Amino acid sequence: MLNVAIASHREFLPADAPEQKLFLMLKLRPTKEVSTTRPSTAFTFVIDTSGSMYEIVTGVPQPTGRTYQVDGNYYHEVTGGESKIDIVIESLRQLIHSGKLDRSDRISIVQFDDRASTIIGLTPATEVSKLENAIAKLRNFSGGTRMGLGMHHALNAIADRDMTCRRTLLFTDGQTFDEEQCRDLAKQFATNNIPITALGVGEYNEELLISLSDTTGGRLLHIVPENATGTQVSIADLPKAIAEEFTQAQQEVITNLAMTVKTVKGVKLSRIVRAYPSQAEFPLIQEPYPIGNAAANDETVFILEFAVESRAASRVRIAQLGLTYDVPGQNRRGELPPQNLVLQFVAGSDFAAQVDREVMDYVQQCNIAQLVSEATKVAEQNPLRAEELLETARRMTQRIGNQAMTESLTEAQNELRKTRRISSGTSKTIKMGSKGKTVRIGGDINDVILEDQIRQLSGT
Missing domain, CATH: 3.40.50.410 (von Willebrand factor, type A domain)
Incomplete structure (x- = not known):
């Protein structure tokens, strides 16, 4: 009833390293049979x-x-x-x-x-x-x-x-x-x-x-x-x-998606974000976490962010992930049985440097809202910093192909340069827009912004 793909941004993490971030992409797509149903x-x-x-x-x-x-x-x-x-x-x-x-x-x-x-x-x-x-x-x-x-x-x-x-x-x-x-x-x-x-x-x-x-x-x-x-x-x-x-x-033929995530000691789930077709960051209040619906004939993509403490070189299970959901057009409930998330910790940095580009592209897209929010907060006190943040966000949207958001950010930059501030109307446009319709990622993006730069600017 529901096709599921799971991928992490890295297959390997460095062993004996201080706390690290792991980004997990969860991609859902209703089957063709379910996509032909019509929910009330x-x-x-x-x-x-x-x-x-x-x-x-x-x-x-x-x-x-x-x-x-x-x-x-x-x-x-x-x-x-x-x-x-x-x-x-x-x-x-x-x-x-x-x-x-x-x-x-x-x-x-x-x-x-x-x-x-x-x-x-x-x-x-x-x-x-x-x-x-x-x-x-x-x-x-x-x-x-x-x-x-x-x-x-x-x-x-x-x-x-x-x-x-x-x-x-x-x-x-x-x-x-x-x-x-x-x-x-x-x-x-x-x-x-x-x-x-x-x-x-x-x-x-x-x-x-x-x-x-x-x-x-x-x-x-x-x-x-x-x-x-x-x-x-x-x-x-x-x-x-x-x-x-x-x-x-x-078109939302899958409803009532609820996610359960169980982590091992030293691993913490810190964020669940829907990255496509629009962005939403779900509060981690109580399991199972409600994460909305999934539309027919398209993908729904989530990014899960984990904080992982230092580990010796080994191959270990760090978490289990499960889903339940409704198929209203068939009056049925479905589930994704617990899936093990296994990670390899390796000595040295050669293997750990390999990154899944699709996952990181979605992570970048999720971070645009953070960059925009920070820019609007610091604009009056530090317009140069705000302009730097907006430029980074604009470059991300341009490379991803989100033309409407690129246009809004360009107008915000022009206003900031002229007036040394971001007006209330412009702030609403870019903050609401960064959480609105997002872009489906397909293939690699050339000249992507480095992960270290994203971490420095967005705090991720």
């Missing part, structure tokens, strides 16, 4: 309905001369433009009329401001009139921003749906008052294997959205009101982005 889906849209969602972002608005009050603030009424909530509503309408959904696809809609409610529970996508009525009600709300309340409603809506591909799409345009509640709830989403796709526009907290996506194995999209460049998504293209997210869920 349960999709919850969690929509920010706070007052700022009524800001006009597209079109050429014309003032009417009238004012109105929302949440204690006064606004000038205009016509001819579209607000953020208008575009979200139209995006959801286009989705249910797209012809891509059938009765096995179920949708629920949750709104949140400083309160939250489930506008409609899980409903077959073919019941269009019911869904349209629910979507229209999104305009009936306004208030502050408490995202955690909306997440709580979403979790209640789909947590008990077994043997289906579950997902929450979260759209927000501002800061929330309940960050810790959001982070705690994300752990429950992860336990129930409900990835969160986070879409942010405006002055949202990108660190929070990145945390929600990482914890649950979801995805990130940075939405901009104007024309998009690099890894950005224009709000005018929101209908397309939402439709693509639903299509991706329909």
Whole structure:
């Protein structure tokens, strides 16, 4: 049901050396038989309905001369433009009329401001009139921003749906008052294997959205009101982005992946990262570790990082790795029996210097997010250091072939050189983009950055 390939970045490690890193690539691909199945889906849209969602972002608005009050603030009424909530509503309408959904696809809609409610529970996508009525009600709300309340409603809506591909799409345009509640709830989403796709526009907290996506194995999209460049998504293209997210869920024929890793004394698992088709770093809270889903007709690639203490020359088992998973299209569960990870420790450095290039290319791709995050932190105090980090990340993306991310990093570098800082919008673009869609590695990459340089710059 699931083809699995395992490879380490080195077949040999030096004996009697201080603590070393070992990178293990886990590559999953559903079999052809499983890839022809179609999972049912349960999709919850969690929509920010706070007052700022009524800001006009597209079109050429014309003032009417009238004012109105929302949440204690006064606004000038205009016509001819579209607000953020208008575009979200139209995006959801286009989705249910797209012809891509059938009765096995179920949708629920949750709104949140400083309160939250489930506008409609899980409903077959073919019941269009019911869904349209629910979507229209999104305009009936306004208030502050408490995202955690909306997440709580979403979790209640789909947590008990077994043997289906579950997902929450979260759209927000501002800061929330309940960050810790959001982070705690994300752990429950992860336990129930409900990835969160986070879409942010405006002055949202990108660190929070990145945390929600990482914890649950979801995805990130940075939405901009104007024309998009690099890894950005224009709000005018929101209908397309939402439709693509639903299509991706329909292709995830393997769900509820859970990994168990048992290490021997002197070996510690320090990191699990999904490297492709998008990046997410999973918290090592409790085994088995939930690591999301796998799509049909493509690979899903993970990198596991181990810290290995000094050992004498020998051939030893350092860890065991196992997987369990669901195949919702066949209403079956599957497993990968425990696999032994055996490593040879050798005297001298000749054998140990041999590196699996594919594994290291994925490691490099995972480290781009670390480099970008560090650059945004030090930019104001040390712009030269920030530029060095961005240049290293840009060279990585260029050699890997991630053109959109290369473009975003180039623009960030240009801004840093001109202003000696990285603006909030640019920071969101490159931080969210580095965790977004990644590139499948095929074959060797010429002139790759040396492993020692990666370790020095990223701390890996």
